[in-house]
Amino acid sequence: MTGAGVPLRELGLVLLVATAITYLVTGVVRSVLVRTGRVAEVRQRDVHTQPTPSVGGVAMFTGLVCAVLLAAQLPALTRGFAPVTPEMTAVIAGAFAIVVVGIVDDLYELGALAKLAGQFFAALLMAFMGIVFTVFYVPFAGGTTLILDQVQGVALSAIFTVLLINAVNFVDGIDGLAAGLGMIAGSAILVFALTVLHDQGGAVSAYPPAIICAALVGICAGFLPHNFEPARIFMGDSGSMLIGLLLSAASVSASGKINMSLYGAADLVALVSPIIVVIAAIALPVLDLVWAVVRRTARGESPFKADAGHIHHRLLRLGHTHRRTVLVLYMWVSAVAFGAVSFSIVPVRYAAAFTAIALVLAFVATLVPWAKGKIGPQRSVDKQTALL
Template identity: 85%
Template sequence: MSGAGVPLRELGLVLLVAAAITYLATGVVRSALVRTGRVAEIRQRDVHTQPTPSVGGLAMFTGFAGAYLLAQQLPALTRGFAPLTPEMTAVFFGGLAILAVGIVDDLYELGALTKLFGQFAAAAVMSVLGIAFTVFYVPFGEGTTLILDQIQGMVLSAIFTVLLINAVNFVDGIDGLAAGLGMIAGTAILIYSLSVLHDQGGAVSAYPPAIICALLVGICAGFLPHNFEPARIFMGDSGAMLIGLLLSAASISASGKINMSLYGAADLVALVSPIIVVLAAIALPVLDLVWAVVRRTARGQSPFQADAGHIHHRLLRLGHTHRRTVLVLYMWVSAVAFGAVSFSVIPFRFAVGFTLVALVTAFLLTLVPLAKGKIGPTGASSSSKSSRPVG
């Protein structure tokens, strides 16, 4: 172990093993899907032009399960597993449940309400088994601690989990986007979790969020080489919903883990609620989800009816190429997520400077097509040959 109770090497090993297994399993899954003709046909709102295999979530969960079993055997990480804490068991079975829902949806296209019921069932499995909100720290005035009873915690956790599942699923509309956003958000929460582990000297309760994040970052990193534009396989709803559930698990697990008695009133770490940090890490997909619901409802449509109005669609119409669109969104998520985390791990003035520089850089990258060519009537820049109108 390295650091004050922080098993960096072991977490790094888990991350690398998750990435390696996912990378290898994705090739196997893709080959099987192609041989059996299980490929995603082109829909009006899609930005890809060739039928492509889906159900990549199966490979991602394979990497998750393999690295999970490894972590369970590593002496430095066993404190994060049962019987000391039920959270890793909860996230495993919750992930298995959401994978089952996603695979059925990828292969047979479930109705919106049926899929929503399946999402709540998976979220309920996870919350009942042990990952549920218990404490909120409200860092305003003299500070307030909100303590939830078991039922309140499970209900709120299930709603929060379904929100994140759909947020990631909604934003998964362009090659490499969901995998990259999951990797960035997972890394931000991992950094936060490591700071909690360090500050609390390796307390048992601080292990699960760090392990979950290492697994999440690993499976996203392993899948991304297959999925970055031009994608050879899609993660499908099975993969996108798995990322959403793991982000929720890490967020819920990280919340309430700070021991406020360890910090003075003037210490910024004590004033930054964990839930604020993790919400910042997934702010983009959540905002995209909320805007999609508002947009569709205002048109008199079902909030579950797919369209081509997501953030990535708008960036494509602005004139960005597919790869540049993904990189711009990576930059925005990184700026917000790491900016929020920086306030917990570095001095305030440096955190402010870092966050401002990151946000300005993301803004300038967003405006690049406006300086390169005239925007045509389809919304595509005339100077971007690889851009194509969407929807």
């Protein structure tokens, strides 16, 4: 290990195993899906033109389970598992439930209410088993700590989890986007967890979010080579909902469980609580989700009705190519997520400067298409506009 109680080598191994297993199993899953004819047909709102295998979430879940099983065998990481804490068991149980729901939806297209019920089941299962909000530290209210009872904690955790599941699911509409955003957001939360582990000398509460994020980053990194444009396989709802659940698990695990009393009032780690970092990391998909609901209800439609009005569709209409659209969104998520994290690890003036520069670069990249006049081989501007 390196650092004050920070098992960097072991977490790195967990990440690499998750990456390798996911990468290899994805190829196997794709081969099976092609042989059995299980491919996603092209819908009007899609940006791909060829039927493509889906259900890539199976490979991602396999990588997750293998990575967690490895972590449980590493002495430096055993503090993150039962009997010390039940959280990793809860994560696997919730992940299994959401992947099953996703597989059924990918293959047979569940109705909106049935899918929502499945999402709440997985979220409640994970909450009841140990991934639950307990307290909130409010740094801007004189160090106030809000203590939640079991009912409040489970309810809030479940709602938060379902929100993130749908946020990632909604943004998964273009090759490589969800996997990349999951990898970036997971990396940001992982950096925060490592900072806490370092500052608190290996606090038990910081182990589960660090392990979850290492595995999350790994499965996204392993799947991305198969999914980046032009995608050879889609993760499907089984994969996108898994990413959302793992982001929620990591954030709930970190939030409210860090001993902020160890930090002074002026310490920026205390001022940037875990939940703020998490909100920053998933700000883009959440905003896209909220705007989608507002947009659809304003038109008198169901908030669950799919359309082509997401952020990535709008960037395509601005003139960005398929790949450039994904890279621009990567820039925005990285700027916001790592900007928030930077306030907890470097002096405020440097963090503010880094965040400002990153946001300006993302803004410029958004407004100035790098391949003007092109939107990729999938759609024309007229067809994209006609869908709205």
